[in-house]
Amino acid sequence: MEHLNYHHVAPSRAKGSKRQAIVGVVASGDLEVLVERTLPDTECEVNIRTAVEGFGDVWKAVVADFVERRSPGGLKLSVNDGGARPDMVALRLSQAARAVADQS
């Protein structure tokens, strides 16, 4: 099991006021993302646990791209990975940011 952790400075606070959301399932080729609004407004943290080892560079690039596109300030994202491809990871991260922006 590989444990990856990325800290970013986000330009702005993530939209919405929901405290947390969860998207995806830990299934083959899929992943779950638990997103929690627990950090200061310009910080973003992504914690990843994956059984597929040795792809740190790809994770790093996908996470950096996500932070740049979504500006998820204040969000802590925790990922359990079931061997998802990078495109699926990018979609789930975006979906998590959208889910926590929804009012409820």
Place this chain on the structure above:
Amino acid sequence: MSAAWSWYEATARQRLLKLLDEGTFEEFIGPEQRETSPHLSLFDLPEQFDDGMIVGHGRLEGTRVLMAAQEGRFMGGAFGEIHGAKLTGLLRASREIGSIPVLILFDTGGVRLQEANAGEIAISEIMRALVDARLAGVPVVGLIGGRAGCYGGGGLIAGCCSALAVSEQGRISVSGPEVIETNRGVEEFDSKDRALVWRTMGGKHRRLIGGAEILVDDTMASFREAATRLIKRAPPLDAMTLEAEQSRLDQRLERFGRCEDARDIWASLGAADARSLPAMAYRDFVVLADRLEKPRHDAR
């Protein structure tokens, strides 16, 4: 998400949210509490924050219900220690309250092999808690229509429920197709013969032989309607119900005990063209099934 959405394709969370009145679901021990399996990391396997079991409460057509839903895509929806304990706790709470019905959204292959002993114990604890809840007058209704079906210990728990609704895609059994083939040989059961699997364990057959009260269409709306109906007419668990169940099973064995195939059973029920049943559209089948074999609500 529309009411016509496929139950089979949906995740456990989507099923829960769509089944209940909008905005009423509240989860117990949510994913943020990270109550994950203590066993999976030993096998270098990824965990899921809810361990594949979501429990909580909400309202169904205004009626308060307790809910549990298994995520069939995480480890095949299999029971482990935490996964099982969440359902045990929910059922024990329902017994204490004594009046709020419980809905269990099954989607499971049985016990998780990586935590087999804990999983097997969980199954027996759940069965005990379920029976105790029913003895206290709580209706416990099972809904089955997921990818993993309802197998192994899940099939045993389903058998303890007050009533079951199943879709054609859902399957109910204890030993799964591969298990039967491995133990008894391909002549006994060819697990690669998908038509055989579905006509032996699938929802239509279960409805016809009384293994489930209602056959539902593979939509959120159809499951919602069935759940609403079944929590209202759940039989009490008492000596009369058990006797009715025993006589129902005796009659079933007497009527169908010599049948070699599900199609023989359908033919002996009076289906004119038994071979046409698997391909029959939902609405046509429901009409036919009600004519061939009315569901009994005095047993279980």
